[in-house]
Amino acid sequence: MLEQLEGSQAVARAVGMCRPEVIAAYPISPQTHIVEALSDMVRTSDIDPCEYMMVESEFAAMSACIGASAAGARAYTATASQGLLFMAEALYNASGLGLPIVMTLANRAIGAPINIWNDHSDSMSQRDSGWIQLFAETNQEAVDLHIQAFRLAEELSLPVMVCMDGFILTHAFEQVDLPSQDQVDDFLPSFKPRQMLDPAEPMTIGAMVGPEAFTEVKYLMHAKQLQALDAIPEIAADFTEGFGRESGGLVRSYRADDAETIVVALGSVLGTIEDVIDELREQGVKIGALAIKCFRPWPIDEVREALVDADRVIVIEKAFAVGAGGIVGQNVRLALSGCEPTVFDIVAGLGGRPITRKSLRSLFDEVFEGNIEPNRLHFLDLKKDVVEREIGRTENGRNPGPHAENILRDIGTVASDSH
Amino acid sequence: MAEQQIKGYQTGTFVVGNRLLDPEQRSTQARTERSNTLTSGHRACQGCGEALGARYTLDAAMRATDGKLVAANATGCLEVFSTPYPESSWQLPWIHSLFGNAPAVAAGVAAALKAKGREDVRVVGQAGDGGTVDIGFACLSGMFERNDDVLFVCYDNEGYMNTGVQRSGATPPAARTANTKPVGPEPGNVFGQGKNVPLIALAHEIPYVATATVAEPRDLEEKVERAMELRGARYIHVFVPCPLGWGSASEDTIRLARLVKETGIFPVFEAEKGEVTSVSKIRRHVPVTEYLKLQRRFAHLFKPELNTGVIERLQAGADRNIERFDLLADDEGAEFPGEATDQAGPPESEPGRPVEPDADSDVSSLLRETHGKPR
Structure with a gap:
């Protein structure tokens, strides 16, 4: 009902x-x-x-x-x-x-x-x-x-x-x-x-x-x-x-049959990704998506089969292995071992940051223009100025205090210095 | 067929000989239908108090439930020595999950049985003192607070024996362990407030709380039987000497379990719904040194010189228990009637029984081994 x-x-x-x-x-x-x-x-x-x-x-x-x-x-x-x-x-x-x-x-x-x-x-x-x-x-x-x-x-x-x-x-x-x-x-x-x-x-x-x-x-x-x-x-x-309806399974492809670019993701963000894919398809871009429905066990054959004919694979994931890179990306790379597609690792939506169609559009454009290095971790919508300011603060040598509080102050969430 | 009332002292020990008793009065352990819940062949050390405690407890619980019993066991000596793959000493359905979760696992089993309408099957959770007073404490308190239908039994040997004799929240003051060595200005374990889980259980006002020692199996059996008559969260704290960890002789396990009570160090009592209902009176009040001197973990209190200050503090703790729980029988004075001449003197050997295990004995070599080994 x-x-x-x-x-x-x-x-x-x-x-x-x-x-x-x-x-x-x-x-x-x-x-x-x-x-x-x-x-x-x-x-x-x-x-x-x-x-x-x-x-x-x-x-x-x-x-x-x-x-x-x-x-x-x-x-x-x-x-x-x-x-x-x-x-x-x-x-x-x-x-x-x-x-x-x-x-x-x-x-x-x-x-x-x-x-x-x-x-x-x-x-x-x-x-x-x-x-x-x-x-x-x-x-x-x-x-x-x-x-x-x-x-x-x-x-x-x-x-x-x-x-x-x-x-x-x-x-x-x-x-x-x-x-x-x-x-x-x-x-x-x-x-x-x-x-x-x-x-x-x-x-x-x-x-x-x-x-x-x-x-x-x-x-x-x-x-x-x-x-x-x-x-x-x-x-x-x-x-x-x-x-009477389809649900679950291991993976699900979306408009990926002739896709040169396939976006891989898990969970609810697929809805936004598919909207962007629809927009790009209207412009003639050959792009599709692969939804990972089951992450463990890792459906290695199904993922390879779904991605192997693409030129590039953009993995968008909401977590990462600190100091190493993407997690889903590493698994995708395992599935594509010895195969052609280039894999891009994008971390997005951490701690609830919205993954917008606008951000995804500009991300895909950057990938198409060759501005994103493959096999390296990229953070979607990273506020680089904030990060650089905090790194600079640390380099001053003085005890700069906790990162999180400093950054909140920089972006104006916390009005003034508490000390 | 007893024709007259038998008193404990008549046998010369504190246990009435079962052959003098009417079959109906015999202990579970003396019955031919004893279930041998923890059956022979396990790998406990010689003189292991925990193995005895578990056997007495579970055999009594099996008898009380007509064999309809499930046990959830914490990680620890009892788990390790009883289930080396592919063998098991357990003659009842038994699960080991983790170190710190036995009360919650047991509560989950009880919930399942209730949902399935199988409340005739009863549940025992069990752990050593580490799994009870330290790492499993939150789960235990939660189980008490919810009044889950579980009897939880702590076999207290006062330390982490399975990992090589480290201090737990139940290790007594001054005791030497692998991480409270007799070095520095205050040798052995520190004097703290102690973590008295029987009293903490009492404060939860659960249906039943009791303490017992392996020196009095009949008393322990009766407490288990009483516990199984009740529903809800119940707790029994059993004092179980550990020859390996304490540096005591294997044949002294029962003696130590008796002395810990007779000194007042370990009050033996039972309580229902937060009120103490009975205490086991001290039969022959003895000074704490009688208990301490049999254990190498306290040897530093006697050699190279007598540490009167620490011994007095330990005696004061025992005296406080005696007063608090009213442990002395009416005909028993505050002094020590059976007092040994060496109350405050250096430890003396009973004939043929060295105070400290011989330097080449199994116990001391095992101790050297376990203390030197990273776990």
């Missing part, structure tokens, strides 16, 4: 229809609306049976999900940013134990400096944690991906992170087609755990493993993620059959 809904509410409703049995969550913006709505649904028995645990930290949230999942319950949590980092140790544990927990990540920047707005530095920081990472472009897709995520997680006995852009999606009201409970029940069978804490059949979960078998256990984690490269498109195809 079509409804005008906030993204968080839509996701909460979808998660509720997946019949989670244990939800453990700790509040952090911009994830709060999702778990608030779920706590309402548990209180009113709209989700029943379900235990909602108001834990004391994200570390406890993931830990409680680990216990619940190991005891055979369908477990769910949601977090963002610092919360994801605070549960990092438990993330690796959940994937190492092969527990099919589903988590919403309302993507948000990581401090310092503290910042509540959207980018992808949280999910990218945990890209190697053994979790499957799916990225939603729209609220409709966020809804659909959650329904697929539970099935994917439980089929493979692996945890799945559904990433949706904080505020841009979580707090946006738009039209969403929510499925019926029957549709979800048909698509998502009840949870049949492959391992379970059961007194009728006692088992030890989480034993110590030394050099004699650790490699093999880790190999199996990798092998299961590679299996997900097959399972994800299959589940997406099943979803299309049951729900």
Whole structure:
């Protein structure tokens, strides 16, 4: 049924229809609306049976999900940013134990400096944690991906992170087609755990493993993620059959068939990128886009196939590896190893900075004119004068104080010197 | 078939011989149907108090729940020595996740069981003192505050033994550990306020809090049984000597667990909903030196010269516990009736039992090894 809904509410409703049995969550913006709505649904028995645990930290949230999942319950949590980092140790544990927990990540920047707005530095920081990472472009897709995520997680006995852009999606009201409970029940069978804490059949979960078998256990984690490269498109195809629309999958191309330039991105920014592509196409520029829907496992073959015929690939990503370069860019380069396209790494939208059509247009023009060096990191809309002034301040030798506060003063956010 | 009431002192030890008791009165450990929850073959050190504590606790909990029990274990000695891949000593469904999250994992298991309508299956969380009083403390307090249906058991051996005997928040003042060595002007661990988790648990006003030692398995079993009669968050803090970490003889584990109570250093009590309901009275009040001198971690208090000041401070701490918890039996004076002649003197050996482990003994060589090794 079509409804005008906030993204968080839509996701909460979808998660509720997946019949989670244990939800453990700790509040952090911009994830709060999702778990608030779920706590309402548990209180009113709209989700029943379900235990909602108001834990004391994200570390406890993931830990409680680990216990619940190991005891055979369908477990769910949601977090963002610092919360994801605070549960990092438990993330690796959940994937190492092969527990099919589903988590919403309302993507948000990581401090310092503290910042509540959207980018992808949280999910990218945990890209190697053994979790499957799916990225939603729209609220409709966020809804659909959650329904697929539970099935994917439980089929493979692996945890799945559904990433949706904080505020841009979580707090946006738009039209969403929510499925019926029957549709979800048909698509998502009840949870049949492959391992379970059961007194009728006692088992030890989480034993110590030394050099004699650790490699093999880790190999199996990798092998299961590679299996997900097959399972994800299959589940997406099943979803299309049951729900009548396309959602999820590994990658999605946009006007890329004859494209000389392909822009690669994840999440909600694809909408803006596609608008710019439409403008440029009207002017005869052969440009298209590739949406990465699944970042982990990395769909290396699909990405190569989608990009290999282009002349240049512009990767626009909302996170970067400090001191190294682009993260998605490095993965794209891996997929294109030995192939022709030149790859440009662009970091954009950090800490919530808007990625505008105007900025993208001028970026693409600069790339076309050869003003951007490939294989080097570029920052979209970087205020170079501000950075240079701060670097100069540091070179003066005197203790110049914290960068963030100095810069805020320079750009006028803070009126005067506090000293 | 007991025909008359048996008193502890009749046996010459503090444990009534089970063969004198009616079968119904026998301890879980003395029963043929004992579940051996932590079964033999594990790799704990000789004389490990934690292995005993876990066995007593879980066997009693298994009996109380008719075998419907799940355990969530923190990282630590107990986890490592019981589950070397591909073996496991656990005869119950058991999960180890991380060092600092056992209370939350246990709470998650309990939530799952509730959602599934399987509240007949009960949950125990367990950890050493590091996993309880330090790294797992936030999760423990959260579990208490939510009153999750979990019995959490801390096996307190007063330090990070698994990583080579470092100080924890439960390490007593003056004790030598790998990072509180007997060097500098104040040798051993500092005197602090202490971190008394049983009292902190009490302040959460959870349904049940108890302390116990491995010297009195019957008392521990009864406390576990009581805990399993109740729902909600329950906490038992079990004192478990560590021969390796303390530099004590393996055969002194039970003796030390008894002395820690008899000195007043470790009050044994139980409490319900924030109120202390009973204390185990001291049977034979002894000075703290009786306890200290059996452990190499306190050897610096006796050699090269007697550190009267520190010993007096430790005695004052024990005396405070005695007063605070009213630990002396009515017929027991403030003095030490069973007082040894060497109360404040240098440690003396009991016949055939050196105060310090022999320089070439397994314990001291192990200690040298663990202390020298980066972990």
